[in-house]
Amino acid sequence: MRVAISTGGGDCPGLNGVIRAAVLRGILEYGWEMVGITDGLEGLISGQGLVPLTVDDVRDIHGQGGTILGTTNRGNPFRYRVRDGGQWVEQDISGHVIHNARSAGIDAVIFVGGDGTQEIAWRLAGLGLQVVGVPKTIDNDLLATDYTFGFDSAVETVVEALDKLRTTARSHDRTMLLEVMGRHAGWIALHSGIAGGADVVVLPEIPYDPEVIHRHLQARRESGIAYNIVVVAEGAFSRSGSASILQQAGTGTVARLGGAGDELARQLSALGDYELRVTVLGHLQRGGTPSSTDRVLATRFGAAAVGLVANGQFGRMVCLRGDTIESVPMADVAGRQKHIGLDSQLLQTARSVGICLGDERVD
């Protein structure tokens, strides 16, 4: 049995833990030959990037960020971008991928990636490739699983940043805005805002009203506290109808003048006399050594993916439900995001300890 592993999409702490666990279990328990596909599917498309993965190759990689296989955000084989004469065109090269996999004697592929990757895997399955999936999104916004690895590490990075900003905020009586990842869902912002003791958290799920935030901060000032910690998900936007500039920029119609953090800073500046500072964490949230929580989850996912292959449960993706690793059909994953419910317990908790979410509820 020859089983391949591919990591696709943005990198994420824990990817190496998945690879390591899959390789160890595949070899030690089942005696399979394990191979890695480099750079998403590029290694398979070119036919040049299939690398053997032995026990030695994955030794001690569980603590390293990134992926030893490399990854890419490009390379959907159903819409593969190639140069045709002077311009880029999209081609369907999926048949080529299937062919290369067969030529290489690959019996199954473990796809580690987000909903885009899982959809590609699912369509390749339709062409006859035996696939299983491991979910990956640092934003934790996949509906099929309670948590994804990488999320805990990202929250930890954000909370460390909040701890640092807090000391400056206090010393200078400043309002520090920290923009964090979360284009469509505010899991990172909400978890890190609660853990980091934020005063305000704005999320993609709840359009915010700058006036509400301003009143909240004014009330703090009147009680004698002149510093504030504000966590802004990158996909947050105000309810004025002017969606975040960042999101508009995505449509190509508006020049990017800054992200959601900058926008809220401008709005607050217009309302009051704040000493504002915006910090954008950006890629720092994706890198570095994974937290222990993410390492355990990555190990469980990697080992479970091998279990799916061993049991012939192709077309399924591993997931976490409660404290148990289960699996779901890949088809259930595509295009279904997990948002923070407006009446969810975690949101209520945030409100109950005084965090302003920027909406009109009486906090």
Add this chain to the structure above:
Amino acid sequence: MRVAISTGGGDCPGLNGVIRAAVLRGILEYGWEMVGITDGLEGLISGQGLVPLTVDDVRDIHGQGGTILGTTNRGNPFRYRVRDGGQWVEQDISGHVIHNARSAGIDAVIFVGGDGTQEIAWRLAGLGLQVVGVPKTIDNDLLATDYTFGFDSAVETVVEALDKLRTTARSHDRTMLLEVMGRHAGWIALHSGIAGGADVVVLPEIPYDPEVIHRHLQARRESGIAYNIVVVAEGAFSRSGSASILQQAGTGTVARLGGAGDELARQLSALGDYELRVTVLGHLQRGGTPSSTDRVLATRFGAAAVGLVANGQFGRMVCLRGDTIESVPMADVAGRQKHIGLDSQLLQTARSVGICLGDERVD
């Protein structure tokens, strides 16, 4: 409404997060007066240790380890140790505690503590005190809740230690044994062993055979790897019938010559030629700033405890089930520990990636 908070038993990262959340919600949402009882119940017993807890008092304490209220491992009011003439005797001073609570106008007490504390709280409830509970055990061995705060931070501390020991182990071809907390249950050892890429993990739940471990390490050496990482729960013991010296010492009959880590080191030394080093993490696992996971859980528990009081659900303890905070009767908690099931998924995962658990299963 005047609501008191008490923290009892060994300290644990996240205690301050519970206190902060309870105080914030109690004041901001319900307008209660919140007070703290210092040093477990000592402050109430003496009548001298009731301190007001305002929003200012709990500001920015969520990132601090320990408890601002102090704690103690002594002080069960049903068996309170007092000096009578020349010797210590135990008295039941529970009536005195109830009296002091009434005199101080305390309407309810939130007890944050382990099964010992919860049992005391439950018995005080029987005497008429309105109580709710928040579970606390760094070992994560309370049956009533999926996870307890402090556990994640402890695992993180252990994994950081394993990462450090690994570089030395590799450079010197050594076998590093790390003894971690877990007298009755091996949750810390198992989670950190998986996260830290341990080669061997021994747990209180599975009596180990030194020969099995020796053979596992010899097989590694034969494959060219001469360094090993071994995680030893303090309550682990070998199946030879000679329970861990540490445990015997608990009976007062055997002088303490070392813990479970030392014992396994002696056993391995007798079997082969190892360069062994034992490290005992001890109290380092209890201290320091809580992880973001623990801060979120502590906040949820603290806020939920206030919810129980607000709803008059006395005699109940908050708990985590899946991703939801619920509550259980305190009576259900006492004396019921949560052990790692021998067929649990997590144990299987550990075996499947090649971790030796010291038993005779073919790994």
Add this chain to the structure above:
Amino acid sequence: MRVAISTGGGDCPGLNGVIRAAVLRGILEYGWEMVGITDGLEGLISGQGLVPLTVDDVRDIHGQGGTILGTTNRGNPFRYRVRDGGQWVEQDISGHVIHNARSAGIDAVIFVGGDGTQEIAWRLAGLGLQVVGVPKTIDNDLLATDYTFGFDSAVETVVEALDKLRTTARSHDRTMLLEVMGRHAGWIALHSGIAGGADVVVLPEIPYDPEVIHRHLQARRESGIAYNIVVVAEGAFSRSGSASILQQAGTGTVARLGGAGDELARQLSALGDYELRVTVLGHLQRGGTPSSTDRVLATRFGAAAVGLVANGQFGRMVCLRGDTIESVPMADVAGRQKHIGLDSQLLQTARSVGICLGDERVD
């Protein structure tokens, strides 16, 4: 004897260590009364911000970032901004400061701050105030001292960020640019670039040529390495004469379109096909718990400042020379920055291990 402490300018890890050491030594060794001036000199200007500093007040603050006294970047009493009718005007209120200090019975003031603060202190000394100084600059660019506290912590924060960016850079074959503090001197950039294994470091001291950097990165790519780590001091600029937009913005004539990191990214984009990502660390470099190195230095500075007061050595500032705390006249400090010498050993070391500094030297 009544001795006051003031912390001025931007905050910096280690300020609390200075305060703690000065208070402890002043009280324990000399029996003085120690007081803190809040928010730079604001507490003295208003007369409302003199707070007693006891041993209890400074207990365990050495590990906290920021300053318990607060600080401000405003408030030069020789050019104090006050509202006169509808507009802001500057007034010399130094006489008022001296008067308030005398009224409060203050015998000496320890000024902890950068060259601006030291100059103010020096001028107040000219009006009869007994002052001593403790240097503070996170940028390490004060000529009078080998190192300043806060610098090591800032470098550590940058290196942690570089470690995180590296894993992403490798996994995605990206060029990660990290903009760090250092408007006039590149100490943070150079130290963190060496420690973090950067491929390119650009500094205010060496105008860079984007072409040189491009050629360096192309050579890397030709040798098979497609990811790069670039550290950009915020004050770095290219030699084309177009000084960094950030610096121009300081004159108020150019709208800020981004910092030095964005500029270099634009320049590289124009030269080649890079997958570039810019991260700006900003205030994260100022906050958080100080490194052990900074805690030791802060303690030494604080204790030594008390020694200067005890010996009547007013008008002097403590400094580090080699491994010894010494002192210099405050007058020597003002306006004299410490830049990285173009032939300094550290620069040579950077070049010798292959770091491109953006100039035309054959690297």
Add this chain to the structure above:
Amino acid sequence: MRVAISTGGGDCPGLNGVIRAAVLRGILEYGWEMVGITDGLEGLISGQGLVPLTVDDVRDIHGQGGTILGTTNRGNPFRYRVRDGGQWVEQDISGHVIHNARSAGIDAVIFVGGDGTQEIAWRLAGLGLQVVGVPKTIDNDLLATDYTFGFDSAVETVVEALDKLRTTARSHDRTMLLEVMGRHAGWIALHSGIAGGADVVVLPEIPYDPEVIHRHLQARRESGIAYNIVVVAEGAFSRSGSASILQQAGTGTVARLGGAGDELARQLSALGDYELRVTVLGHLQRGGTPSSTDRVLATRFGAAAVGLVANGQFGRMVCLRGDTIESVPMADVAGRQKHIGLDSQLLQTARSVGICLGDERVD
């Protein structure tokens, strides 16, 4: 030119930084061929452990603890232990080492190690081998250099432990003793004690009197503070003449019943009613990712060692003086340790902020 690198003695954060810098400079600046000797000198003795070191081999290793070459505490070729019949005997195999080095075409060897390693290197130089040295001791007790890499990382590890123990100490009113490295010199204990805000620090340089420490802690208790942080260097001993049991154990005459931390705990227990807890950090101090300070120093040392080879300055060891890398004759290093001077400024600082050093001076 073919230049070899050897790392000997106990491991130490920064070793890989030295290797990386030497390899990069040797190849990039001088075009040499660089090779590594595995496991101290073992690779050269066996002739089987000479590994090429290319730019690729040292990529991104600067952040890893340990040494990619391996190390050993055994293997002095002048007293090499070999089996002769049934027992171990010592042989002088230095001629064999020289022969193997010549056969392998090695022009010079960079020895990274402590005074033992430097002495071996010096003696091999006497036999005709061209050698240069890089000092390594985590204890910072080499006379020839102001600081050694690894020391700062070790202190950082100790201070993080102290920060963790402090929260427990406060919450439980305990006296936490932390035993740290430093058999002959107390640099780690003194630096970490100052940085970590210890109340008592005991060092090998100052025999302590348990009564003095007891009185110091009693005075604290009388002022209302019932928790204490005590840092104990492993080589500390009381002045009663009963040298530390650990040291006696070194002579083989006394069974090891514990280290210096345990001894002080016993002594304090005999004097008063303390809630004592002893933690021994042990190997945790040697492992893990090096601090930025150590990474910079390691890079400078590695690059400078190549400079010595390039200039034909054999028989010399690089060192740090003030902020400059210099070199000294290896012969000056052997057997000359750097102790903390009893009137050193750093000791005075410790006393001046109230740290008890266990001697009779009025603190």
